[in-house]
Amino acid sequence: MRKRWLFLLPFVIAFALLVVYIVKDLPSPTRLSSSSLPQSSHIYDRHGTLLYTIYSQKNQTFVPLKDIPKHLQQATIAIEDKDFYRHGAVDFRGIARAMYVIFSTDQLQGGSTLTQQLVKTSLLSLDRTIERKIREVILAFATEMIYSKDQIIEMYLNQVPYGGTAYGVEAASRTYFGKGVKDLTLSQSAFLAALPEAPSTFSPFGSHPELGKRRHAEVLAKMQEQGYITQKQKEQALKESLSFQEIQNPIKAPHFVFYVKDLLEKKYGASTVEQGGLRVITSLDLPTHEFAQLAVASEVAKLKSYRVGNGGAVITNPSTGEMLAMVGSKDYFNTEEDGNVNVTISSLQPGSSIKPINYAVGLIKGLTAATPFVDQAICFPNPGQAPYCPKNYDGKFRGIIQFRHALANSINIPAVKILKYNGLEAMIATASAMGISSFKEPDRYGLSLTLGGGEVTMLEMATAYGTLANLGYRVDLHPILKITGKNGKVLEEYTPPASPIFGKRVLPSAVSFIISHILLDNNARSQAFGTNSELRINDEKRNPLPVSVKTGTTNDFRDNWTIGYTPSYLVAVWVGNNDHTPMGSIVSGVTGAAPIWNTLMSHVLNGTRPEFPKKPVNVVGMNVCSNTGLLPTNNPEGGCPTRFEYFIKGNEPKKGNVSRQKVFIDKATQQIAKPGQTENVEEKEELVITDALGDKYCASCPQPTPSPTP
Numbered sequence: 001m002r003k004r005w006l007f008l009l010p011f012v013i014a015f016a017l018l019v020v021y022i023v024k025d026l027p028s029p030t031r032l033s034s035s036s037l038p039q040s041s042h043i044y045d046r047h048g049t050l051l052y053t054i055y056s057q058k059n060q061t062f063v064p065l066k067d068i069p070k071h072l073q074q075a076t077i078a079i080e081d082k083d084f085y086r087h088g089a090v091d092f093r094g095i096a097r098a099m100y101v102i103f104s105t106d107q108l109q110g111g112s113t114l115t116q117q118l119v120k121t122s123l124l125s126l127d128r129t130i131e132r133k134i135r136e137v138i139l140a141f142a143t144e145m146i147y148s149k150d151q152i153i154e155m156y157l158n159q160v161p162y163g164g165t166a167y168g169v170e171a172a173s174r175t176y177f178g179k180g181v182k183d184l185t186l187s188q189s190a191f192l193a194a195l196p197e198a199p200s201t202f203s204p205f206g207s208h209p210e211l212g213k214r215r216h217a218e219v220l221a222k223m224q225e226q227g228y229i230t231q232k233q234k235e236q237a238l239k240e241s242l243s244f245q246e247i248q249n250p251i252k253a254p255h256f257v258f259y260v261k262d263l264l265e266k267k268y269g270a271s272t273v274e275q276g277g278l279r280v281i282t283s284l285d286l287p288t289h290e291f292a293q294l295a296v297a298s299e300v301a302k303l304k305s306y307r308v309g310n311g312g313a314v315i316t317n318p319s320t321g322e323m324l325a326m327v328g329s330k331d332y333f334n335t336e337e338d339g340n341v342n343v344t345i346s347s348l349q350p351g352s353s354i355k356p357i358n359y360a361v362g363l364i365k366g367l368t369a370a371t372p373f374v375d376q377a378i379c380f381p382n383p384g385q386a387p388y389c390p391k392n393y394d395g396k397f398r399g400i401i402q403f404r405h406a407l408a409n410s411i412n413i414p415a416v417k418i419l420k421y422n423g424l425e426a427m428i429a430t431a432s433a434m435g436i437s438s439f440k441e442p443d444r445y446g447l448s449l450t451l452g453g454g455e456v457t458m459l460e461m462a463t464a465y466g467t468l469a470n471l472g473y474r475v476d477l478h479p480i481l482k483i484t485g486k487n488g489k490v491l492e493e494y495t496p497p498a499s500p501i502f503g504k505r506v507l508p509s510a511v512s513f514i515i516s517h518i519l520l521d522n523n524a525r526s527q528a529f530g531t532n533s534e535l536r537i538n539d540e541k542r543n544p545l546p547v548s549v550k551t552g553t554t555n556d557f558r559d560n561w562t563i564g565y566t567p568s569y570l571v572a573v574w575v576g577n578n579d580h581t582p583m584g585s586i587v588s589g590v591t592g593a594a595p596i597w598n599t600l601m602s603h604v605l606n607g608t609r610p611e612f613p614k615k616p617v618n619v620v621g622m623n624v625c626s627n628t629g630l631l632p633t634n635n636p637e638g639g640c641p642t643r644f645e646y647f648i649k650g651n652e653p654k655k656g657n658v659s660r661q662k663v664f665i666d667k668a669t670q671q672i673a674k675p676g677q678t679e680n681v682e683e684k685e686e687l688v689i690t691d692a693l694g695d696k697y698c699a700s701c702p703q704p705t706p707s708p709t710p
Contacts, residue, residue, distance in 0.1 A: 037062070037122075037159065039277030039486050040171065041264075043257055045286040046322075046481060052257040053174065053249055056274040060167040062486065063181055065154040068169060071186045071228070073153060075193035078222040081114040085149050090116065090137055115140045117196070118156045162192060163199035164248055176204070178245040186229065187237035190219040204244045216242075253289050255328025255342045256282070260479055268491075277486025282479055283322035288315060292325040292600055299596045300330045300575060306584035308560075308592065311575040312343035313600060314458050318466030318570045320496035321478040321503075324604075329578075338578045344458040347438065348574060351452035352393075352410045353552030353561040354431075356515050357464060358450040359407050359415070361422045361430050363511045363648065367692060369404040369518060370629030370645045370653065373414035374695040380420065380447055388447055390416045393553070394528075400689055400697045402629050404645065407515075408524035410551065412451055419450040421692045433506035435463030435474055452554050461563060462572050468516050468548070469565040470500035471614065472507035509616040510648040516613040517646060519548035519564075534594035535564070537601050545605060546612045551594060557582045560592035566611045569604045573597040618649040627699055628689055631656045660685045663698065670702045 039062055040055040053059055065073070077084050090113060112120070119139040143152065162172035172192050173181040184192070194215040195202050202212040217238060224234045251257055260282055264273045272278070292313050300311040315325035328342035363369075375398040379387040392412045406414035419427060427449060428439045438456045439445070445453045459477060467474045475497075483491040497503070518524060522536055522544055529535055537545045549564030558580050563572040573593040576583060583592070625632050625640035632642045633656045647653075664673040664681045672688070673681045687700035 038275035041273055041276060041278035041280065043260055043280045043282060045253070045282060045284045045289075047286065048281070049252070049286050050174070051252045051282070051284070051286070052254075052261075053171070054261060054274055054278075055165065057165065058167045059165045059171040059175065059249065060159070061170040062158050062168070062277065063170045065150055065157070067182050068154075068157055069182065069184055069189055071223075072169060072181065072184060072189035072193060073157070074226075074228040075190045075219050075223055076153070076157065076196075077114070078226050078228060079193055079219045080117070080196065082222070082226055084114050084153065087113065088141075088144060090140060112136075113140065114156050115143055115152055117160065118152060119143055121161060122155075122159045160196045161199055162195045163203050166248075175248055176244050178250065185237075185240065186233060187216075187220075187240040187242060190223065190237060191216045191242060194219045204242075205246070252286060253284055253293075253326065254332040254340070255344070256284055256289070256323070256326040256479070259326065259328075259342060259345065263480065264483075278491075279482075279484040280480060281482040283324065283481050284326070284479070285324040288604065289325035289327070291603055292327050295596055295599045295603075296327045296573075297330045299599070303575065303583075303592065306592075307577070307581070308575050308583050309337060309577040310343065311573065311593070311596060312458060313574075313596065314344050314462050314570075314572045315600060315604060316462050316466060316477060316570045317496075317568060318462075318469035318565055319475065319500040319567060321463075321466070321475040322481075322496060323477055323479045325600075326479075341578050343574060343576075343578070347455035347457060348576070349452045349454070349554045349559045350456050350461060351552030351554045351559055351561055352412070352415070353461065353550050353563050354452050354454075354456070355407060355410065355415050355450055355552075356468065356519065356550055357431050357434060357436075358419050358422065358427050359403070359518075360468070360507060360511050360515050361426050362403070362418045363514060364430075364508065365422055365426070366651060367403060367418065367421070368629065368645070368647050368651050368653075369402070369514050370624045370647070371403045371692060372400050372627070372629050372689050372697075373403070373406055373417055373691045374689070374697040375399060375401045375406070375411060375413050376695070376697070378413060378417075378695070380416070382446065388416075390447070390451065399703060400627060400699065402626075404518050404521070404524050405527065407518050408521055409528035411528075415450045416447050417691065417693050417695075419447050424449060430507070431464065433474065434467045435476065436460045452552055452559070458572050458574055461561075462570055465563050465565055465572070466570055467506060468512045468519075469567055469570055469613075470503060470512070471509040471516075471616065472505055472512040473500040473503040474506045475500050475503035508648070510619045513613050513616055513619055514646050514648070516548045516565075519550055520546045520613075534598040535562070537564075537598065537605060539610070545610050547601060547605070548613070549597070549601075553592070557585055562593040562597035564597060564601055566605070567613065568608070568611060569601070571597055571600045571604065573600065615646075619646050620649050620652055621646050622652060624653060628658050629653065630658065658687055658689060658699070660700070661688050663688055663696070665698070665701065672696050672698050672701075 038058060038060060040053050040059050042053055043051045045051055116136050120136050158168040161167050166172045166175040169181045169192060173179060173184055177188055194212065200206055202215045204212055220234045220237050223229045224231060260280065261273065292315060296311040296313050300308055310329050312329060313325065313327040316323050326344055328344050329339045331339045333339055377397065379389040382388045390412050393410065398411065401411060401414060424442050428442055431439055436456055438460060439454045463477055478494050480494065482493045485491050522531060535549045537547045539545055547564050547566055549562065552561040559574065559576045560583065561574050573596045575592045621644060623632060623642040624630060624645050626643045627640065630653045632640050662683055662685050665684045666673045666677065667680045667682060686698045689697045689699050
């Protein structure tokens with residue numbers, strides 16, 4: 001007997017070593033738990049509509065068993081392992097049946113249980129070797145010792161491959177049918193249950209989709225045989241037409257989605273975003289976004305003959321910073337024209353749309369909406385370079401123009417004068433406080449900054465204009481409302497404030513109010529835009545709504561903007577070309593971006609009540625002279641035409657209209673002589689207006705017709 005054991009000892013040792021070799025690197029079944037598996041992240045709009053699924057190699061989302069339709073569970077068991085709830089880790093009778101079928105019919109027949117399939121696909125390689133099969137059986141027994149049958153089928157349905165990158169029933173349901181697994185019909189469930197045995201073979205997108213149909217019918221037949229459904233249910237399911245979604249990972253609002261994805265990766269890292277199972281609820285309102293996308297595309301198409309190749313738009317709620325729409329180009333999928341470039345985050349020149357910031361600084365420094373400016377040919381010294389001589393957009397001079405009308409009609413020369421008065425540093429500092437961080441080269445911009453000489457992004461402009469809408473409170477943009485981890489823990493959540501006063505106050509409210517009032521004054525801008533332009537928003541009865549708005553066009557016609565707002569909505573629109581080539585010169589403040597802006601603002605305001613900016617208590621109103629901006633009292637000329645104006649309390653005019661003074665008049669032009677001019681002049685007593693830079697204008701002299709610049 002002892003000799004016999006000694007004879008067997010080498011075989012026992014060899015077997016033991018083989019077992020040790022096989023199990024030495026055996027993975028733990030605890031890795032099957034959903035908490036340890038990579039899961040896809042999902043980005044949704046504010047209403048819960050899926051925008052995009054993010055994953056690296058596997059598109060996989062865990063769904064609890066209670067949320068998986070019963071008929072999908074039953075279909076899987078019927079076709080894969082009909083005795084799943086009655087046998088152990090390995091079904092020896094099933095193996096025997098499979099062997100019998102193989103030898104008697106020469107057809108391959110599977111004998112693995114769902115537990116074996118689970119550990120094979122999730123923990124082991126797919127190599128067809130005896131070693132791998134032994135490891136599979138060992139792990140199957142260990143798995144059934146740790147987990148219940150319900151837990152095992154839950155893990156199976158969440159982890160097995162269903163074709164391509166789709167792992168688990170939730171990813172498969174969205175991949176093939178474009179909806180969550182909880183919404184599947186019986187027929188659709190049967191189709192998904194048919195896939196795991198051979199996803200490529202049975203795929204509706206493969207070379208032989210008829211094989212998938214045949215397998216689908218087989219699943220339904222098995223379900224009837226095993227008592228899960230009736231004959232009538234089977235027939236109805238077979239008659240149902242299955243419509244498959246051809247795009248494997250559809251995306252809605254792509255520019256916005258990838259903007260959000262980039263924000264997530266910067267904060268949480270790419271690995272967490274691609275495998276951490278994040279559920280991201282954004283502020284995007286998909287219906288509003290899709291309306292904006294269509295409006296941009298259709299209007300840019302109309303502008304093709306004007307050499308306009310692209311457009312973009314942003315819609316926000318300025319009081320909360322929520323981004324409701326982000327249109328990064330007319331068509332994201334147009335690769336020939338770089339449609340994937342997101343113009344809302346690109347560096348663009350704002351043209352005159354930057355002027356309100358400069359004018360706001362002017363109010364802070366003591367100017368008023370009635371301050372007069374001399375609008376005439378002027379050049380500013382530019383050390384080391386030729387003098388800077390700004391021109392008005394229409395090439396005309398207006399003689400004298402007040403602050404309100406200069407901003408409303410976007411007259412360039414007064415804007416440059418105001419920047420000279422304010423100082424470049426003050427404008428850059430205020431712009432930065434309002435949300436514009438792109439102005440980093442003041443020496444390059446000079447006084448042209450107020451005409452759009454410095455690059456910005458649309459999102460920066462939306463934040464800055466939002467500050468005006470919020471009466472001086474800056475509320476940063478918030479594209480993300482809530483992020484939940486795969487374990488259900490809330491990682492971050494943004495609760496929109498009930499009032500923008502929770503933001504950071506960066507401008508006096510009185511300043512913001514007056515700028516906003518100027519920008520909504522349709523009569524004030526009528527000189528340049530008329531009274532019925534695209535900048536006017538009407539209600540259903542054609543009554544104008546109080547909407548503050550500003551246009552901007554660069555001198556070289558490369559960028560064209562319109563930005564407008566109410567206390568509840570802000571719309572920013574840009575048109576131009578991705579390669580920054582000039583558009584046609586016919587594109588102006590009311591022909592390029594403005595029609596798109598009008599369409600979008602009319603859409604978001606439809607059915608809402610008019611919202612005027614709230615007047616702060618330190619803003620007072622009074623009548624002033626239309627030419628000088630002073631009080632219409634004590635006027636030696638016997639009165640003056642008047643208009644109504646708002647002032648910051650303490651800065652309102654304290655004296656009456658200007659008096660006459662002796663000045664030298666050019667006999668040829670009948671205007672005040674140029675500094676140092678001694679020939680062809682005469683001294684007269686005239687009514688003279690002096691602006692903030694000391695330039696003088698003769699209000700009582702014969703007024704020439706507004707003349708073009710030389």
